[in-house]
Amino acid sequence: MKHICLGISIVVLCCILDSGAAEEQKDGKKYAVRAGKILTMARAEEPEAGRRVVNHGLILISDGKIEALGPATEIQVPDSYALIDAADRWAMPGIVEAHTHIGTEGGFNDMVVPLNPELRMADCVNPEDIAVEKAVTGGVTTVNTMQGSGTNLGGFTVIIKMDPSRPEKMILREFGAMKMTQAFNPERRGGDLGLTRMGMSWMIRYVLREGKEYTEAWQAYEDGQREDKPEYKPELEKMRKAFEGKIPTIVHTYTGWGVMQTIRTFYDENNLKVIPTHTAGGGYLVGNEAAKRDDVHINIGPRVLDFSWTEEYDNRFHGMGSEYYARGVTNLSINTDSVGWSHFIAPQEELAAQAAMSARLGLDDQAAIEAITIRAAQALGIDDRVGSLEVGKDADIVIKQGSLLDVATPVDLVLVNGRVVYQRRSLNLVAEPEKPTTEEE
Amino acid sequence: MMILGRKQQKTREGANRAGRVTVRALSTHLLAVSLALCVAGSAMADGEVTAIRGGDIYTITSGVIKSGTILIEDGKISQIGQNVALPKSTKVIDAKGKVVMPGLVAAAASMGGAGYSSRKIADSLDPYHYSVSLALASGVTTLFVYGQRPSDQEPVGGTNAVIKPTFGDLEGMLVKESVAENLNISNSQWLRRTNFMLKLREAQSYLQKLADYQQAQAKQRKGQPPRKPSGTDAYIRLLKREAPARLRASTADDILAALEIVDEFGIRIILEDAVEAWTVAEEIAKRDVAVVMTPRQKRRPNKEISRPSGSSLENAAILKKAGVKFAIIPTSPAFALWGIAGRDLMTLPVEAAFAVSGGLDEQTALEAITISAAEIIGAADRVGSLQVGKDADIIVLDGHPFHYSTFVELTFVNGKLMYDKKKSTYFSHIEHDGDLTDSIYGSGLSPMDPNRSPAAEGGLIPFDPNQ
Numbered sequence: 001m002k003h004i005c006l007g008i009s010i011v012v013l014c015c016i017l018d019s020g021a022a023e024e025q026k027d028g029k030k031y032a033v034r035a036g037k038i039l040t041m042a043r044a045e046e047p048e049a050g051r052r053v054v055n056h057g058l059i060l061i062s063d064g065k066i067e068a069l070g071p072a073t074e075i076q077v078p079d080s081y082a083l084i085d086a087a088d089r090w091a092m093p094g095i096v097e098a099h100t101h102i103g104t105e106g107g108f109n110d111m112v113v114p115l116n117p118e119l120r121m122a123d124c125v126n127p128e129d130i131a132v133e134k135a136v137t138g139g140v141t142t143v144n145t146m147q148g149s150g151t152n153l154g155g156f157t158v159i160i161k162m163d164p165s166r167p168e169k170m171i172l173r174e175f176g177a178m179k180m181t182q183a184f185n186p187e188r189r190g191g192d193l194g195l196t197r198m199g200m201s202w203m204i205r206y207v208l209r210e211g212k213e214y215t216e217a218w219q220a221y222e223d224g225q226r227e228d229k230p231e232y233k234p235e236l237e238k239m240r241k242a243f244e245g246k247i248p249t250i251v252h253t254y255t256g257w258g259v260m261q262t263i264r265t266f267y268d269e270n271n272l273k274v275i276p277t278h279t280a281g282g283g284y285l286v287g288n289e290a291a292k293r294d295d296v297h298i299n300i301g302p303r304v305l306d307f308s309w310t311e312e313y314d315n316r317f318h319g320m321g322s323e324y325y326a327r328g329v330t331n332l333s334i335n336t337d338s339v340g341w342s343h344f345i346a347p348q349e350e351l352a353a354q355a356a357m358s359a360r361l362g363l364d365d366q367a368a369i370e371a372i373t374i375r376a377a378q379a380l381g382i383d384d385r386v387g388s389l390e391v392g393k394d395a396d397i398v399i400k401q402g403s404l405l406d407v408a409t410p411v412d413l414v415l416v417n418g419r420v421v422y423q424r425r426s427l428n429l430v431a432e433p434e435k436p437t438t439e440e441e
Numbered sequence: 442m443m444i445l446g447r448k449q450q451k452t453r454e455g456a457n458r459a460g461r462v463t464v465r466a467l468s469t470h471l472l473a474v475s476l477a478l479c480v481a482g483s484a485m486a487d488g489e490v491t492a493i494r495g496g497d498i499y500t501i502t503s504g505v506i507k508s509g510t511i512l513i514e515d516g517k518i519s520q521i522g523q524n525v526a527l528p529k530s531t532k533v534i535d536a537k538g539k540v541v542m543p544g545l546v547a548a549a550a551s552m553g554g555a556g557y558s559s560r561k562i563a564d565s566l567d568p569y570h571y572s573v574s575l576a577l578a579s580g581v582t583t584l585f586v587y588g589q590r591p592s593d594q595e596p597v598g599g600t601n602a603v604i605k606p607t608f609g610d611l612e613g614m615l616v617k618e619s620v621a622e623n624l625n626i627s628n629s630q631w632l633r634r635t636n637f638m639l640k641l642r643e644a645q646s647y648l649q650k651l652a653d654y655q656q657a658q659a660k661q662r663k664g665q666p667p668r669k670p671s672g673t674d675a676y677i678r679l680l681k682r683e684a685p686a687r688l689r690a691s692t693a694d695d696i697l698a699a700l701e702i703v704d705e706f707g708i709r710i711i712l713e714d715a716v717e718a719w720t721v722a723e724e725i726a727k728r729d730v731a732v733v734m735t736p737r738q739k740r741r742p743n744k745e746i747s748r749p750s751g752s753s754l755e756n757a758a759i760l761k762k763a764g765v766k767f768a769i770i771p772t773s774p775a776f777a778l779w780g781i782a783g784r785d786l787m788t789l790p791v792e793a794a795f796a797v798s799g800g801l802d803e804q805t806a807l808e809a810i811t812i813s814a815a816e817i818i819g820a821a822d823r824v825g826s827l828q829v830g831k832d833a834d835i836i837v838l839d840g841h842p843f844h845y846s847t848f849v850e851l852t853f854v855n856g857k858l859m860y861d862k863k864k865s866t867y868f869s870h871i872e873h874d875g876d877l878t879d880s881i882y883g884s885g886l887s888p889m890d891p892n893r894s895p896a897a898e899g900g901l902i903p904f905d906p907n908q
Contacts, residue, residue, distance in 0.1 A: 303780025356845040357782035408794040
C-alpha cells in the first residue's frame with residue numbers, strides 16, 4: 001500500500017512539474033489579434049494625423065511583446081499562432097493608472113515621522129487583493145500604487161502589472177515614484193512641526209535639500225571630482241533615483257496656489273520630474289505655468305470637475321481636463337486614487353469611466369484616452385514598455401465592442417504581457433492553432 | 442391665485458419659512474441664477490399650448506416615434522405622434538435631431554432640503570435650493586425622498602415623499618407625502634426585526650377581531666368593538682396593502698428574511714440596495730417584490746459560504762431575466778458638487794449604462810430610470826413615460842441617453858420650460874463638436890435600438906486562463 005501511495009505521489013509530483021513546464025510554455029504562447037479597429041495611441045507618422053488608428057488590423061504577439069502591428073492585409077499569420085478574433089471589436093492599449101493604492105497590504109503611511117524617504121511600497125505588494133482581480137475587468141493593466149498622503153514624504157511607490165497569477169512577475173518597476181504630499185492632508189494631522197503650511201513647506205524643502213546634497217556628493221565621487229567617499233545613508237539612497245531623473249516625484253496637491261507651489265518647489269528649485277496629482281479646487285488656473293515646463297505632468301482625479309457657486313466664481317461646472325488643455329497642458333493623465341474596492345469614490349476598474357466623464361465635461365475624446373494610456377505611461381517614464389500599441393512594447397491589450405470611453409459596453413478580453421488574463425464569461429474569442437498531426441504532444 | 446386648503450396653507454407657510462432661511466444663507470449670486478430660471482419658467486403662461494417638434498421621441502412605453510411631435514396643454518401631454526396638427530398660437534420648440542424622452546425618475550434621492558429639521562417633508566421643501574436647479578439640469582424631474590428615518594429603536598417610522606424640482610414654485614413641488622412605510626430591520630438587527638414581527642401580529646389579530654366584530658354587527662349581534670393597539674397605524678396600512686414597505690436588504694440572507702415576511706403577512710415590500718439579489722432573483726420574482734438597486738454597488742464575496750455571494754455588475758440583467766421589476770439609482774443618490782463625476786444623480790443614465798455593460802438591454806435600462814422607477818414609487822399615473830394625459834415632464838437631449846457626452850438641453854416640468862442649457866451657466870460652455878457617433882475615439886453608439894445589449898452574449902465573471 002505504501003508503495004502505491006509513493007507511486008501516486010510521484011505521478012502527482014510529475015504532473016505538477018509537468019504543468020509547471022506547460023505554464024512556462026504558455027508564457028511563450030503566440031497570439032494573432034484580428035481587430036476591427038486598433039487605437040494604437042502611438043504617434044502617427046504624420047504629426048498632424050495625431051495618433052495612429054488601424055482599421056481591420058492585426059497584432060502579432062510573441063514572448064509577451066508586440067511582434068508586428070498593421071493592416072491585416074499586410075501581415076501574414078504564421079501557423080503556430082492562436083487567433084484572437086476581434087474582427088468586430090476594438091483593440092486598445094491596456095489602461096495605465098498613475099495614482100492608486102490597490103494591490104498592497106500593510107501600506108499607506110507610517111505616521112510616526114513626517115518624512116519617510118526610507119519606505120518602499122514594493123515591500124507590500126499583495127497579488128490577492130480583490131481590486132487587482134477587478135482592475136482587469138475594466139481594462140486596467142498597469143498601476144502605480146503608492147503610500148497615502150498622511151506624511152510629507154510617504155516613501156517610494158511601486159509600478160505593478162495586473163496579472164496576479166504570477167506574483168513574482170507583477171512588479172514592472174520596483175521604485176515607481178517618490179511620493180510626496182504638499183497640501184491639505186498632512187496639515188490635518190495633529191502634531192508638531194508641519195501642522196501649518198509653513199511648517200510643511202519647511203519639511204519638504206529640508207528633505208529635498210538633504211536628498212539633493214546626498215545625490216550630488218555621490219555623483220561627484222563617482223565622477224572622480226571628489227576623493228573622499230561620502231557617507232552611505234540608506235534612508236537617502238533611494239532619493240538619488242529621483243534626483244538622477246530615473247523616476248518622477250508624484251506630489252499630492254490641491255488648488256491653484258498649491259499646484260504653483262508644487263511646480264516651484266519640485267521643478268524650478270530642484271529640477272525634479274514632477275507629477276502634481278489631484279489638483280482639484282482650481283489647480284488648472286495655473287495650467288499655463290505647467291504648460292511652460294517640459295517635465296511637469298498633471299495627474300487629475302478622483303475629482304475631475306470643479307464647481308463652486310461663490311461670488312468670485314462663475315457658477316459653471318468646469319471639467320478639469322478640458323481646462324488644463326485650454327491652457328496648453330497636454331501632459332495630462334487621469335486617476336482613480338482607488339483605495340481598496342468600494343463604490344464610493346472610483347474603484348480601479350472604473351478608470352475608463354473617469355476618462356469618459358472628463359470627455360463629457362469637454363475634454364477631447366482622443367485626449368481622454370491618451371490620459372489613461374500613453375500620457376500616464378510618459379508621466380511615470382514607462383512609455384518604452386506600456387501605454388501604446390507598438391512593435392517591441394509589452395502586449396497589454398484591451399478588447400471590447402466600443403471605445404474605452406463607452407461605459408455601456410463591457411471589456412471582453414484583456415492581455416497582460418501577452419497572456420490572456422481576463423475574458424468575459426461565455427465568450428470565446430481565442431481559437432487555438434491547428435496542430436500539425438505529425439508533431440508529438 | 443389658487444385657493445389653498447388649510448392643510449396646504451400650513452404646509453406652504455412652513456416651506457416658505459424654510460425657504461427664507463436657506464435663501465438668506467445663499468449668496469446673491471445664486472439668487473441671480475434663480476431669477477434667470479424663474480423667468481424661463483414663467484415665460485410660458487398657463488393656457489398656452491406648446492409643441493416639441495421634430496425630435497426622436499422615446500415614449501418608453503410604446504416605442505420610439507421618429508421625428509415626432511408632442512403637444513403640451515395645461516401642463517399635460519395632450520397629443521403625441523408623427524402627425525399632430527398644431528392649434529393656432531402654439532409655441533413651437535424645434536427638437537430636430539434631438540432625443541425627446543420623459544423626465545428621469547429617481548427612486549431614491551435627496552433634493553430641495555427635503556426632510557431637513559421638520560417632521561413633515563412638506564414643511565421642509567425649499568424650491569430655491571441649489572439641488573433643485575441641478576435636478577433640472579440633470580433631467581431628473583421626479584424624485585422619491587426620505588424625510589426622517591425610523592429611529593434606532595423603532596422598526597417603522599419617519600416619512601417620505603415624491604417631489605418634483607419645480608424651481609421657485611412650491612405649489613408643484615410636492616406630488617405626495619408618505620408613499621411608503623420606511624422599515625428599519627434586517628436579519629442581523631434581530632431585536633428590531635422581532636419587534637416588527639410582534640407588532641405586525643398584534644395588528645393582524647386586531648384586524649381579525651375587527652372583521653369579526655363587523656360581521657357580527659352586520660348580523661345584528663351584540664358585541665364590543667376591539668380596541669386598536671397603540672402605534673399600529675403603519676402596520677395596519679401595510680397589512681391592508683395600502684402602502685408598500687421600503688427596506689434596505691443587501692445580502693441574500695437579508696433579502697430572504699424580508700421575503701419570509703411577505704410570505705407570512707402578504708405585505709408589499711420594496712427592497713433597497715439588494716446587492717446580492719442576483720443570487721436569489723427567482724425567489725424575489727415569485728413574490729412580485731420590486732427592487733431599487735445600484736449596478737455598480739460593490740460587496741466582496743463571502744468566502745465562508747459555498748453559494749454565490751457579493752456584488753455583480755450583472756445584477757440588473759439577472760433580475761430582468763427572472764422578471765423582477767427594478768429601478769436604478771446611482772452610487773450616491775444626490776446632487777454632488779465635490780468634484781466626483783459620474784456617480785451621482787447629475788448623471789443618472791451613466792449608472793443605467795453600467796447595467797447595460799452588465800448584460801441588460803437598453804430598453805429595460807431606460808425603464809429603470811423612468812417608468813419602472815415611477816411605478817415603484819407610486820407615481821406612474823402621472824410620470825415616467827410620454828403618454829397622452831400624463832404630466833408634461835419632458836427632457837430634450839443632444840444624443841443617445843447612454844452616451845457619456847450626452848447633455849440635457851431642455852427640461853420641462855408640468856409643461857413649463859424650467860431649464861435651458863444655453864441660458865443656464867452650469868454647462869452652457871461645454872459643447873461637443875458634430876455628431877457624437879462620428880468621433881473616431883467615441884463609442885460609436887448607434888441610435889436607440891431597444892434590443893441592443895452589447896453584453897448579452899457573455900457574462901462578467903473573470904475568466905480563468907488555467908481552466
